[in-house]
Amino acid sequence: MPKLLARExxxxxxxxxxxxxxxxxxxxxxxxxxxxxAVQAAALPEPVRVTLSEILEYWFFERFRNLTPxxxxxxxxxxxxxxxxxAYQDIFAEGKAKGEAEGKAESLTLLLGxxxxxxxxxxxxxxxxxxxxxxxxxxxxxxxxxxxEALIGTLTSDGH
Numbered sequence: 001m002p003k004l005l006a007r008e009x010x011x012x013x014x015x016x017x018x019x020x021x022x023x024x025x026x027x028x029x030x031x032x033x034x035x036x037x038a039v040q041a042a043a044l045p046e047p048v049r050v051t052l053s054e055i056l057e058y059w060f061f062e063r064f065r066n067l068t069p070x071x072x073x074x075x076x077x078x079x080x081x082x083x084x085x086x087a088y089q090d091i092f093a094e095g096k097a098k099g100e101a102e103g104k105a106e107s108l109t110l111l112l113g114x115x116x117x118x119x120x121x122x123x124x125x126x127x128x129x130x131x132x133x134x135x136x137x138x139x140x141x142x143x144x145x146x147x148x149e150a151l152i153g154t155l156t157s158d159g160h
Contacts (some may be wrong), residue, residue, distance in 0.1 A: 010041070016055050
């Protein structure tokens with residue numbers, strides 16, 4: 001791999017694995033912008049470039065665990081705000097979806113309590129573990145349901 005890096009400094013595949021073979025941190029830091037540029041400038045399909053970029057980022061995060069994300073991106077000469085990174089966006093989207101689902105479940109629990117009185121524990125558990133789509137369906141059926149069991153089902157033999 002060191003020979004490939006010396007012979008083909010712009011090879012994006014060699015650049016991705018450079019953090020594994022460049023032993024001294026100060027040498028890797030000095031090479032970071034060139035390695036990053038090798039991946040970014042390569043004539044590759046966009047999905048491949050994105051994947052290689054993510055792998056290279058991963059290796060830098062692993063290698064320089066004592067640095068913040070901003071410091072690592074600065075080292076790559078890429079001052080991307082954390083909020084714009086794919087990892088952050090994936091985590092944010094997952095958290096947002098989870099928060100929305102939890103909010104809907106809380107709303108359903110509140111509305112059921114208002115309509116039918118205190119909810120049995122099994123009903124609370126069923127609502128808490130339901131998918132967002134299922135909670136949406138229960139919310140849509142809330143006004144037509146004669147009771148909790150008709151809306152969300154009954155307690156099964158497995159306790160749910």
